[in-house]
Amino acid sequence: MPNSKKKVVVIGAGVAGLASAIRLQHAGYEVELYEKEALPGGKMHRIDMNGYQFDLGPSIVMMPELYREVFELTGRDPDDYIPMQKVDPMYSTYFGAKAQEKYDISSDLIELMKTLENISEEDSKGFLKYLQEIYERYLVAKNHFLQRPFRNFTDFYNPKTIRQMFKLKTFDSADHFIGKYVKNERIKQILSFQTLYIGVSPYNGPSLYTIIPMIEMLYGVWFIKGGMYTMASSMERLFKELGGKVYYNASVDEVLIKEQKAYGIRVNGKEILADYVMCNADFPYAMKNLVKDTKAKGKYTDKKIDSMKYSCSCFVMYLGMDRKYEELDNVHNFFIADELEKNLNDIFDGNKLEQPSFYVYVGSKLDPSLAPEGKDGLYILVPVSELSSSKYEWTDETVQYYRNKVMQSLKNVKGFENIEEEIVAETYMTPRDFESKFNAYNGACFGLQPTLTQSNHMRPQSKAKNCENLYFTGSSTHPGAGVPIVLLSAKIATEELLLDDGIKEKNEAGLPELVTN
Numbered sequence: 001m002p003n004s005k006k007k008v009v010v011i012g013a014g015v016a017g018l019a020s021a022i023r024l025q026h027a028g029y030e031v032e033l034y035e036k037e038a039l040p041g042g043k044m045h046r047i048d049m050n051g052y053q054f055d056l057g058p059s060i061v062m063m064p065e066l067y068r069e070v071f072e073l074t075g076r077d078p079d080d081y082i083p084m085q086k087v088d089p090m091y092s093t094y095f096g097a098k099a100q101e102k103y104d105i106s107s108d109l110i111e112l113m114k115t116l117e118n119i120s121e122e123d124s125k126g127f128l129k130y131l132q133e134i135y136e137r138y139l140v141a142k143n144h145f146l147q148r149p150f151r152n153f154t155d156f157y158n159p160k161t162i163r164q165m166f167k168l169k170t171f172d173s174a175d176h177f178i179g180k181y182v183k184n185e186r187i188k189q190i191l192s193f194q195t196l197y198i199g200v201s202p203y204n205g206p207s208l209y210t211i212i213p214m215i216e217m218l219y220g221v222w223f224i225k226g227g228m229y230t231m232a233s234s235m236e237r238l239f240k241e242l243g244g245k246v247y248y249n250a251s252v253d254e255v256l257i258k259e260q261k262a263y264g265i266r267v268n269g270k271e272i273l274a275d276y277v278m279c280n281a282d283f284p285y286a287m288k289n290l291v292k293d294t295k296a297k298g299k300y301t302d303k304k305i306d307s308m309k310y311s312c313s314c315f316v317m318y319l320g321m322d323r324k325y326e327e328l329d330n331v332h333n334f335f336i337a338d339e340l341e342k343n344l345n346d347i348f349d350g351n352k353l354e355q356p357s358f359y360v361y362v363g364s365k366l367d368p369s370l371a372p373e374g375k376d377g378l379y380i381l382v383p384v385s386e387l388s389s390s391k392y393e394w395t396d397e398t399v400q401y402y403r404n405k406v407m408q409s410l411k412n413v414k415g416f417e418n419i420e421e422e423i424v425a426e427t428y429m430t431p432r433d434f435e436s437k438f439n440a441y442n443g444a445c446f447g448l449q450p451t452l453t454q455s456n457h458m459r460p461q462s463k464a465k466n467c468e469n470l471y472f473t474g475s476s477t478h479p480g481a482g483v484p485i486v487l488l489s490a491k492i493a494t495e496e497l498l499l500d501d502g503i504k505e506k507n508e509a510g511l512p513e514l515v516t517n
């Protein structure tokens with residue numbers, strides 16, 4: 001515990017901001033959290049519309065132990081805050097423009113093997129080889145990369161870490177790696193589209209990210225009662241129970257820096273002084289707009305920020321429907337285009353999509369309280385280009401273009417023949433909305449792309465390189481995007497702060513542990 005209460009200000013009540021605030025408040029700091037919106041959660045926000053409630057962004061719960069850890073570390077029972085249930089089958093996948101092929105994907109290995117064998121016995125054998133290979137690499141990533149910072153050159157460039165890095169075999173794309181074991185195109189796509197969860201294409205994203213379907217298949221997919229927003233509101237509740245203070249509608253203008261040392265923030269023109277600043281604003285946005293001291297920016301100049309590669313964005317439709325859709329078996333549904341590779345190449349080349357793939361989430365299927373009685377709400381997400389690479393503008397016509405494409409596909413699914421006539425309320429989020437509402441740089445929903453040159457030690461780190469007392473957390477920082485990984489980012493960032501404050505020191509493995517003397 002700090003000798004006398006030191007003050008930390010946290011910028012942004014996104015997932016990582018809330019988790020960092022909880023960890024620091026629990027560690028004995030006086031923590032104040034400043035959020036520009038009126039609700040907690042950042043992109044884990046909620047949309048309320050005519051009695052329908054929608055998760056705004058994230059919707060799939062993986063690695064539930066990381067969600068639970070935030071509550072457990074403070075001595076709370078997570079079930080009192082985020083009651084969960086396992087989802088099985090995890091999701092349905094529909095293939096083709098007319099969604100004529102459908103497969104239910106289970107995390108029960110017996111059921112999963114039956115599904116795969118019905119597609120191809122030979123490739124089912126290859127699937128098991130893929131599973132063994134990627135599980136070995138997952139253990140290396142988990143134990144040597146995902147949970148540790150790379151503050152200094154030697155944290156990465158040392159014999160032990162380099163040896164582990166070669167075990168990751170990162171110089172391959174996800175699609176090519178899976179293709180070594182599986183030839184059937186349908187099974188390959190079932191095992192690779194999940195790289196879009198972190199905004200990268202399986203056709204050029206590093207093969208390591210095929211750990212995502214592996215985690216689903218070995219550990220399952222879960223649902224939090226009340227939807228994902230329950231996680232955000234419960235973290236806020238816990239933070240307040242611990243004595244933390246939250247200020248909403250409080251837009252941060254600047255990180256106050258003098259002689260390369262942060263000493264607070266400016267909020268709506270008012271200076272708030274602090275011993276440490278934890279920034280959960282998107283790293284590229286923060287470096288360009290909040291860190292105004294040139295020396296404190298270091299290599300992250302405006303030119304550098306603009307030259308970096310960004311993840312894809314999303315167009316999301318939130319539809320209140322006038323009936324239940326019993327014909328849809330699952331809460332999570334993926335509609336995969338005939339020409340998936342062209343579809344994904346067009347996203348990252350900035351082209352308007354001729355036949356988009358998309359995802360349909362029906363939270364009210366598992367929690368009827370999310371919609372009026374006897375009705376469902378449909379959340380439909382289309383991965384699209386981020387703003388800097390997009391060759392088209394987001395206008396009302398663009399919204400209608402993508403809306404029509406989705407409707408044309410869905411009308412082929414049993415029960416959805418009259419979908420357009422059954423909509424009673426609707427709203428949207430476009431890349432422009434993600435940029436303006438959440439300061440997502442270029443509207444990139446998942447922050448910086450996790451390319452080889454933007455991962456691990458080459459990704460922005462928690463501890464600012466050129467400024468003392470300033471720390472970063474969130475999807476554009478190490479270890480990356482996705483709710484479980486962002487929760488790890490919060491853990492790393494708070495441990496880096498505790499390390500600098502003398503509360504923790506590095507052990508023989510190079511990881512922080514509490515000072516015992």
